[in-house]
Amino acid sequence: MIETFPAFSGMRVLDLGGTPHAWHLAPVIPESVTTVNLQEFESDNPRVKAVAGDACDLPRSILDDKFDLVFSNSLLEHVGGHVQRQRLADNVQRLADRHWIQTPYRYFPIEPHWVFPGFQWLPYEVRIRISMGWNRGHVKTFTRAEAEDVVNEVELIGISQMRVYFPSSTIWYERFYGMVKSLVAIRTVN
Template sequence: MVKPDVSFKSLINSTFHGDKWPMSKWYKLLKPILQKFRTSRALLIKSHFEDIENFKVLDLGGSIHFWQEVGHILKPKQLVILNIAADHQSVGSNASISDHEAIVLYDGKKIPFGDKEFDLVICNSVMEHVPPSERAGLAAEIDRVAKRFVVQTPAQSFPIEPHFVSPIVHWVPRSIGRMMSTLTPLSLFNGPGYARSMFDEVVLLNEKEMRQLFPKSNIVREKSMGMTKSYMAFSG
């Protein structure tokens, strides 16, 4: 059993004294919508991996709050959450973890586990944050440590950019989109500097790119309003 990172636990205890991790107003606003999509996605994952209760699962780039919301659907035997920082994204709204869960920090490059160590790797809304030149490396790392995997990412073809909850900001030339990002709800709640930084980081993928990254996988299209909202690559 992998233990939580010691420095990570110290950070929680010294900074927040066991209280709840601060939750941004932006996340609070979006939480009902996110919970709906996460529940739907969890049911889809469960339909593909019905025996997940017997699995050792790695949630790559994941968060505790995802599992707090879908724990009644997905109940792995063991869960490891792997992230690059001890922040709200990794901790969620509650800093406590159960005996069968662990939070591990890493450098964002090489996954610090052995070949095929996990029965299932889940990777939600991470790939679009990875620089395009590094995506193939991450896909190879996922395949290395996983017996099975599911990788989800928002679809570039969907008219509403999910990070900004704004239309077409991701369709226009990057220089214009960066300016438009400061006029979005994300900028209103978190400031224009944060919005520009998020825009610089996020580049959404199209279906062709997902198929190139995961050529042996079954690509499932998540739908919303009759359009493809995201892609999910299920290993064969």
């Protein structure tokens, strides 16, 4: 990403869905970072500010601000359907001239949350049952209610949908062994 945005170290970055901890591990921390996450986080770095909030319905303090770059990693598939994804995309494009928005690709053969082959294409009830018994990926569910919540929450998208949400962006394909693994909407204009 630093190659795409050469002035990255001097930017004001808005990270939708991110955490301060992730930025503490970053090789380069920009001039300032504001993370927005549903969960509350603390930050030990004065350059990284944490705001509890919904990226689709941002707090006024964020909406009234202007950033150099909006960044998001694997959030778009979690926000709750088309209307919420469009709201997120609108916020991204309103708050900065540049963005880097990544989401896993729906048609990659391994679903990245469960790390289960073809999980995203299975019938709903099958996904619930697998979620309760698999527990090898990033998702750990032990009751039917937990499994239903997370299965209902994750909705991977395809290339055409990404182009609808980010029509003025370049869509870059992150590949794994030649297959598209993730989609990234990138806008670099000033």
